[in-house]
Amino acid sequence: MTIVTHLTLTFNYLGAFLPIDSVFSTQGIMVMLLAAYGLAMWMFLTSAPKVYTIMVSDMEVARQFYEGLLQLNVADVPLHYYYNYEQTLGTAGVDPFYLSATPTATATSNLGTRDGLWYQLKKNTQLHIIGGASYGAKNRQRHVCFDNECLEDILLRVESRRLKYKVRRRKPLNFLVKDIDERIIEMVEVKN
Template identity: 65%
Template sequence: MLTVLPLPSPVVPPTLALLGMDSILSTQGIMVMLLVAYAGAMWMFLKSAPKVYTIMVSDLEVARRFYEGMLNLPAAEVPLHYYYNYEQTLGTGGLDPFYMGGTSSLAGAGPAGGPDGLWYQLRKNTQLHIISGASLGQRNRQRHVCFDRKCLEYILMRVQLTGIQHKIRTETPLNFLVKDYEEQIIELAEVDG
C-alpha cells in the first residue's frame, strides 16, 4: 500500500502577502496603471483615426472646383491629430517657406488657426487633404502632385466613374490629365522617389 503524504503548504510571511496590494495602491503602482490605460486609449484613438492622403496643388481654388464640383467629394472633418503640432508631424517645422517653392499652406498654419487646406472624404475611413505649394506644370497647367500612388488610383477611379474626360500619360509613376468645366487641363502626378 502506497501512502500519499500531503505536501507542506508554503509559508508566506505576512509582509509579502500584503506587498501585492500595497504595491498596486502605491504611487508607482497607480502611475503604471494610468500609463497602461493611456496606452490603451491612444491605441484605440489611432486605430480609429482615418488614413489621410495629401495632395499638393498649384491653386487651391481650382482644386476646390475640381474635387467638389466635378468629383463630388464630400467635405470631411479635420482629424484631431492634425490640430496639434501639424508642421512637426510633417517633418517641416524647421523649413523656411522660401525653399518650399510657391506659397505653402504650412507657412500660414499657426497653432491658433489650425491646419490649412481642403479636406474631403475619399472613402469610408480615408480622407484627402489638399494643400497649396506645387508649381505650375508645362504650358502653365495646374499640377496636383502626390507621394501616394494609392491616392491617385482612388482619384483616377472616381474620374473614370464620373465620366470626366481624361488621358493617362504614364502608368509608373502614375500621371494623368483631366479637363475641368472651364476646359482647363489639370495634371495629376505621382511623385517618383
C-alpha cells in the same frame, strides 16, 4: 475538492504573482495609469483617418474640381492634425520641378483657412489639399501627390464620374483630366 477550496487555491496562486496590496500602492496605481494612457493613445491613433496630401497650383480650381466634379464631401480637420501629428510632408527629397519656385497669390491662397482644403475620400481616408505646386507645361493645373494609392483612388473616382482623362504613365502614375471649364489638370505621383 469543493468549489470554495478550488477558488481559495486559485486566489492564493494568483496572489503570489500579483499581490493585491502592491496593486493599490502608489507604484501600482501609476503603472495602471500609464497602461491606460498607452491604450487610450493607441485607440486614438488607430481610429484617426488616413490622410493623403496633394499640393496644387491653384486652390480655387482644386476646390471646384474636388467638390464639383468628383463630388467629394468636405471633411473636418482630423483631431490628430490639431496636435501637429503627421504635419511633415517630406518634401526635402522632391524634385524642385514639381514645386513652385515663386509662390503666386492663387497657389498660396487657402481660401480663408490656413489648413487648406479637406475632403472625405473613403470611409476612414481623407484628402488634404494644400497650395505650393508649380504650373505644368502649357500652364496646366498640376496636382502633386506622394502616394500612389491616393492617385489610384482619385483615378477610380474620375472614371466613375465619366470625366475625360488620359493616363500618361503608370509608374509613377501620371494622368490628365479635363474639368468643366476645359482646363487640363495634371495629376502627378512624385517618388521620393
